[in-house]
Amino acid sequence: MSRMLLAAYPARLRRKHGAELIETLVEMAGSDRPTRAEKGWLVLDGLRERFRPPTRRPLALVAAILALLIGGALGAAAGSWLGTFGYAALPDAGALSQRVLPQTGGDPVGGNSDNYFSISGAFPDGADAKQAAEQTRQKLAAEGWQTGPIGYGDGVDGILANVHFTAQTSDAQLDVYAYPDANGAQVISLSGWPKRPAAYVPLTIAGTLLGLAAGWLIGVALAHRIQAARQPRRSAILTTIGLALAIPSAAGFIASLLRYLTANDPLRMSELVHANGFAFGPTIELMRALDLDSGSLLAPGDLGQLWIWGFALIAVAAILARPGNASASALTGERVDAGQPG
Amino acid sequence: MHRLTLYLVGRTVLAVQEPTFLILTALAARPLHGYGIVQSVIDLSDGEVKLRPGTLYGALDRLDQQGLIVVDREESVDGRLRRYYRLSDSGAVALTEQAERLRRRATAAATQLGLRPGVAGGAA
Numbered sequence: 001m002s003r004m005l006l007a008a009y010p011a012r013l014r015r016k017h018g019a020e021l022i023e024t025l026v027e028m029a030g031s032d033r034p035t036r037a038e039k040g041w042l043v044l045d046g047l048r049e050r051f052r053p054p055t056r057r058p059l060a061l062v063a064a065i066l067a068l069l070i071g072g073a074l075g076a077a078a079g080s081w082l083g084t085f086g087y088a089a090l091p092d093a094g095a096l097s098q099r100v101l102p103q104t105g106g107d108p109v110g111g112n113s114d115n116y117f118s119i120s121g122a123f124p125d126g127a128d129a130k131q132a133a134e135q136t137r138q139k140l141a142a143e144g145w146q147t148g149p150i151g152y153g154d155g156v157d158g159i160l161a162n163v164h165f166t167a168q169t170s171d172a173q174l175d176v177y178a179y180p181d182a183n184g185a186q187v188i189s190l191s192g193w194p195k196r197p198a199a200y201v202p203l204t205i206a207g208t209l210l211g212l213a214a215g216w217l218i219g220v221a222l223a224h225r226i227q228a229a230r231q232p233r234r235s236a237i238l239t240t241i242g243l244a245l246a247i248p249s250a251a252g253f254i255a256s257l258l259r260y261l262t263a264n265d266p267l268r269m270s271e272l273v274h275a276n277g278f279a280f281g282p283t284i285e286l287m288r289a290l291d292l293d294s295g296s297l298l299a300p301g302d303l304g305q306l307w308i309w310g311f312a313l314i315a316v317a318a319i320l321a322r323p324g325n326a327s328a329s330a331l332t333g334e335r336v337d338a339g340q341p342g
Numbered sequence: 343m344h345r346l347t348l349y350l351v352g353r354t355v356l357a358v359q360e361p362t363f364l365i366l367t368a369l370a371a372r373p374l375h376g377y378g379i380v381q382s383v384i385d386l387s388d389g390e391v392k393l394r395p396g397t398l399y400g401a402l403d404r405l406d407q408q409g410l411i412v413v414d415r416e417e418s419v420d421g422r423l424r425r426y427y428r429l430s431d432s433g434a435v436a437l438t439e440q441a442e443r444l445r446r447r448a449t450a451a452a453t454q455l456g457l458r459p460g461v462a463g464g465a466a
Contacts, residue, residue, distance in 0.1 A: 020375075020425055025395045027376075028395065041394050041396060042396050045397055049396070055404050
């Protein structure tokens, strides 16, 4: 029973004061048994200790705050990823292209990914891009898609000159682009993605809150562990590097998530934060917006992986931070007073 | 419950709640074990502060980390462990400084009250 009550306390306090805690609880109850309320307070006080960072350690506090923020970002990623399970099933790209793209005999290129599809095919030599787009638009409308007006891109915005329109159903969105000159070829492409289901935002918020709490608890526990370690410096350095590696992924993901949640419809397929399953990093669209998509030091894919290395380093730091003699010395009573004026 | 800051020769050692200050006060006279500290704090605070085991050992842990208290000895009573804590030298210095600060505050308050108009002995 007492072991269950003490489980609320951080391990270091349990090791150091566990027996005394129970002893004092029993002594305070006197000849009676401790009441339910007294036991409840014992557990609550223990949980509160878990949230308490080391005193007078500004760097440990900074690390715990970073762990809080990174935890919140990872929780948001987990929550929003769970939200994608509510995405509607998308039409099969190959079958749809058979029905709505001009049939030239060539095989269309592309297919379905986890949460989007993209496929492109040629349109006949001599055919006009606007005509090709208009035909596809009519076929989509006949299949029940609500189609938007035809628009034109002149190529100055970084996208090849094109004719385009959007189409949508109640739970999916489609972009259609016809390029009269894609490196000499005439190409028409479809890309589609699901609309956000109602549960997406609540799941994301719940994930964020859980992640914030977990991040703070882990950060505080690690800070205490490193403080009491025999060789704290080694673990502190590893933790610092680990946090530094995780920050770009966390910041990139949160910025991308905010874009995804606030972008005006129709958003672009590349705004999807979990286009290919779980992701914790910036989208290509964010990198483009920041002008980091080409020739930058790190590709979006790298930023999506960095956090794994960061977390691995932090795990190594935690393993290496074995409790030293400092925490045990208090039990012997032979401890030299720390903080004694020099 | 107001916050107090413990100083050691002018350097901030620990920002503490009043119960923690009372724990130091309790340990100033003689070493005490956990339950002894709880009882002493009740007496010292005129019954206002009743520590719970969880808050007591959380506070003892922080005071120990800052070197303000040390373990005095351990005794086994009827097979039960009793660990006695005492104030360390730096704990005594910190408590002395804090007591002096509180005394100055109390004196200042009394002096100001004495200057209150319409009170016997104050300015007319």
